[in-house]
Amino acid sequence: MLEHDDIQGLVFSGYARQRFARYWFVKLPATGAAAWLSRMLVRVTSGGPSEHGAERRCNLAFSVTGLEALGLPEAALRTFPAAFLRGMAAPERSRLFGDHGDSAPERWDFGGTEAGRVDALVLAYAPTADALDEESDLIEDGFERFGCEAHVEDAYLAEDFRDHLGFVDARSNPRLQSLWPPRKKNRYDLAVPAGEFVLGYRNADGHVTPRPRAPWRASTRSLPHRVDARRALDLGRNGTFVAVRKLAQDVAGFWRFAERHASSLWPAARTDDAQRLAEHLVGRRQDGAPLVPPPAGARVAAAGDFPALNRFGYRDSDGAASLCPFGAHVRRANPRDSLGDSAAPSLKAVRKHRLIRRGRLYGPLFERAAPDAAERGLLFMALCADLERQFEFVHAAWLDNPKFGGLTHERDPLIGVPARDETERTETFSLAASPFRRQVTLERFVRVRGGAYLFMPGLRALAYLAEG
Numbered sequence: 001m002l003e004h005d006d007i008q009g010l011v012f013s014g015y016a017r018q019r020f021a022r023y024w025f026v027k028l029p030a031t032g033a034a035a036w037l038s039r040m041l042v043r044v045t046s047g048g049p050s051e052h053g054a055e056r057r058c059n060l061a062f063s064v065t066g067l068e069a070l071g072l073p074e075a076a077l078r079t080f081p082a083a084f085l086r087g088m089a090a091p092e093r094s095r096l097f098g099d100h101g102d103s104a105p106e107r108w109d110f111g112g113t114e115a116g117r118v119d120a121l122v123l124a125y126a127p128t129a130d131a132l133d134e135e136s137d138l139i140e141d142g143f144e145r146f147g148c149e150a151h152v153e154d155a156y157l158a159e160d161f162r163d164h165l166g167f168v169d170a171r172s173n174p175r176l177q178s179l180w181p182p183r184k185k186n187r188y189d190l191a192v193p194a195g196e197f198v199l200g201y202r203n204a205d206g207h208v209t210p211r212p213r214a215p216w217r218a219s220t221r222s223l224p225h226r227v228d229a230r231r232a233l234d235l236g237r238n239g240t241f242v243a244v245r246k247l248a249q250d251v252a253g254f255w256r257f258a259e260r261h262a263s264s265l266w267p268a269a270r271t272d273d274a275q276r277l278a279e280h281l282v283g284r285r286q287d288g289a290p291l292v293p294p295p296a297g298a299r300v301a302a303a304g305d306f307p308a309l310n311r312f313g314y315r316d317s318d319g320a321a322s323l324c325p326f327g328a329h330v331r332r333a334n335p336r337d338s339l340g341d342s343a344a345p346s347l348k349a350v351r352k353h354r355l356i357r358r359g360r361l362y363g364p365l366f367e368r369a370a371p372d373a374a375e376r377g378l379l380f381m382a383l384c385a386d387l388e389r390q391f392e393f394v395h396a397a398w399l400d401n402p403k404f405g406g407l408t409h410e411r412d413p414l415i416g417v418p419a420r421d422e423t424e425r426t427e428t429f430s431l432a433a434s435p436f437r438r439q440v441t442l443e444r445f446v447r448v449r450g451g452a453y454l455f456m457p458g459l460r461a462l463a464y465l466a467e468g
């Protein structure tokens with residue numbers, strides 16, 4: 001069974017009741033980092049039942065430089081996976097994500113250079129702006145006392161949970177299943193073995209994902225489980241990896257693009273053609289409903305019924321992609337049953353590449369009726385047990401793959417990675433528009449402004465790290 005009390009709460013919940021959030025990307029001091037963490041421990045909230053009623057939530061994660069600052073020895077650091085050790089701004093990762101030009105790490109607000117180094121990420125969530133300020137005072141007091149420097153980002157969920165483009169977000173997140181295979185099986189269920197997200201449990205392959213170890217210390221008060229005969233401790237158990245990306249969106253540009261192209265796509269013009277095109281680019285309706293019908297015999301989804309809105313596949317209902325384009329953001333990000341020759345192996349393979357998304361908006365909410373030029377976007381956050389197999393795979397092999405699903409020269413229409421050089425053809429987006437399939441030339445609406453890979457330890461592991 002999952003040890004909820006030892007797992008940070010963000011793994012289980014997007015904190016929908018705590019709409020206001022503040023993120024600190026922290027540079028820890030050369031000395032005293034462990035003492036700072038020790039003081040922070042009481043603030044960290046878990047996913048245990050005792051925390052369910054908590055008004056405020058706080059979670060913590062560390063990069064490799066942060067773990068170093070906390071005194072974790074080199075041999076222990078080497079037990080972490082390569083992607084985490086290299087970091088999101090490493091040159092090979094920039095090539096993988098297309099982070100160049102105005103998205104290059106040198107231009108990021110955090111995480112891209114030594115000046116913007118991220119050792120730790122402190123996340124605070126509260127139901128009101130005042131409650132968030134109170135929590136922030138306590139957290140910032142600790143920064144001051146221990147000499148931490150921080151880059152701050154305010155993030156929030158809109159009241160109706162829509163993103164800047166007007167789409168209801170975070171409809172589709174996997175459901176953690178500690179017993180695998182689940183007793184009640186639904187082919188299109190979002191259940192995924194817990195080990196895909198929390199270290200120390202079985203993953204979709206039936207294995208326990210390798211996890212970092214730390215040396216045994218005589219002083220250790222809170223022992224994570226021992227994993228081997230050398231008395232190394234299981235530092236990874238109940239932890240998860242976090243990928244953060246600050247994605248600035250040109251929302252006004254997105255709607256100008258949709259309005260310009262929509263008028264030429266469908267013969268019978270409708271007033272909502274721009275919205276119709278936007279929904280095809282995303283692959284869902286703005287209210288979160290899928291573009292494809294639910295499988296035959298499935299319970300009809302009630303409005304707001306998240307799991308029901310997610311029990312669908314593409315193979316039987318839309319194999320030719322006439323309802324939801326092959327290149328639509330959600331069809332790329334989670335191809336469900338549509339990979340390869342049959343549904344079952346596809347669903348099984350896709351289960352190994354799922355993400356828990358905990359992104360929030362930054363910048364003022366965009367009003368389509370009154371567009372402005374303010375900076376806004378998504379503080380994207382994904383949690384997973386294996387950064388390479390999950391986050392990097394979804395980004396590079398599905399979203400940013402020009403040959404995805406039999407397409408050529410197409411890339412994800414939302415994250416919009418720019419061409420790497422002039423020899424690359426302009427990207428298009430194909431959609432089934434009556435009477436013929438049509439293509440629109442994509443533009444770019446997103447610029448990367450920050451990023452980091454972090455490890456969010458379990459609570460006992462945090463206590464261990466605080467011993468320095």
Ligand code: HEM
Pocket residue numbers: 163165167168169170171172173247249282284329330331333334355357378380391394395399414415446
């Ligand atoms: C500014 C950039 C982005 C925007 C505006 C955006 C927007 C959306 C929207 C509107 C949805 C549908 C609602 C939902 O299921 O939550 C969605 C789903 C999703 N997105 Fe994004 N997204 C962005 C970036 C990313 C990135 C960088 C990734 C991963 C690397 C990603 C992965 C996913 C996944 C996995 C889903 C769920 C698909 C499903 O299960 O059907 N998104 N996104």
